[in-house]
Amino acid sequence: MPGAKPQIDLAIIIPTLNEEHFIGRLLDSIAAQTVAPEKVVIVDAYSKDQTIREIKKRQGKITHLQYFQIPQSTIAKQRNFGVKKTISDHLLFLDADMELREEDVLERYFKEIQERKPDAAAATTLPDVEGWKNSIYFKAEDLAFKITRYFWPVITARNLYMTRKIFNQAGGFDEEVKVGEDQELVQRIVKMGGKLIFLETVKLHTSVRRVEQEGRRKYALKMILYGLNIILRGHKKSKIEYEFGKFKDS
Numbered sequence: 058m059p060g061a062k063p064q065i066d067l068a069i070i071i072p073t074l075n076e077e078h079f080i081g082r083l084l085d086s087i088a089a090q091t092v093a094p095e096k097v098v099i100v101d102a103y104s105k106d107q108t109i110r111e112i113k114k115r116q117g118k119i120t121h122l123q124y125f126q127i128p129q130s131t132i133a134k135q136r137n138f139g140v141k142k143t144i145s146d147h148l149l150f151l152d153a154d155m156e157l158r159e160e161d162v163l164e165r166y167f168k169e170i171q172e173r174k175p176d177a178a179a180a181t182t183l184p185d186v187e188g189w190k191n192s193i194y195f196k197a198e199d200l201a202f203k204i205t206r207y208f209w210p211v212i213t214a215r216n217l218y219m220t221r222k223i224f225n226q227a228g229g230f231d232e233e234v235k236v237g238e239d240q241e242l243v244q245r246i247v248k249m250g251g252k253l254i255f256l257e258t259v260k261l262h263t264s265v266r267r268v269e270q271e272g273r274r275k276y277a278l279k280m281i282l283y284g285l286n287i288i289l290r291g292h293k294k295s296k297i298e299y300e301f302g303k304f305k306d307s
Contacts, residue, residue, distance in 0.1 A: 062093040068143035069097045072135035076153035077107040086157040088118040092164045096121040098139040102129035133230035133238035152215035154264035176223040176251035185262045214239035
């Protein structure tokens with residue numbers, strides 16, 4: 058029954074736009090965890106599919122699951138809005154197509170956070186579909202993230218932890234940044250002297266829909282060009298467009 062599990066001081070924030078094929082999977086995996094987050098907040102940008110229906114179907118399974126709808130603007134605005142609806146000292150941002158496959162992954166995630174006490178952190182992300190191509194792609198991406206953290210962190214908010222204290226000190230996500238708002242915030246936190254780590258004890262899964270629909274090489278090249286554009290122009294002036302809600306299924 059909801060409420061019977063040990064509750065941890067953690068709020069999960071999930072932005073959505075047309076995620077009917079994935080949000081249910083993520084919420085089911087959260088419901089199956091050995092511990093319960095203090096709150097799960099979904100901020101939807103008025104999805105035109107059945108995203109809200111899928112959320113409502115899970116409200117009886119997850120204690121303190123709430124959803125809100127705000128006009129589509131930037132994903133940064135959705136995440137900031139979600140944070141304002143929580144009170145936990147610890148925040149975990151997840152994309153709607155993530156999955157917590159092991160039932161104790163959230164418990165181990167929070168335990169490592171408490172032991173290592175970072176200001177911001179991320180776990181290794183694995184593909185939700187097996188295969189050597191997916192494995193190589195995500196291993197390469199993970200290695201790139203870990204190497205660049207020393208000079209230009211590119212952590213994404215598909216799974217991103219931070220303390221509420223550092224989030225508030227940094228001023229949250231910049232709502233004027235259309236693409237890369239997650240790495241922009243992490244970079245500000247690091248410049249402030251914040252401690253950034255990669256978790257060692259847990260791995261989360263994510264959909265491969267983006268890399269499969271666009272092609273791994275094309276998608277990887279796009280991400281590199283995105284990065285170069287941002288480095289040369291800055292996050293606000295970069296001429297990058299990302300269509301949130303474009304990839305609806307795998």
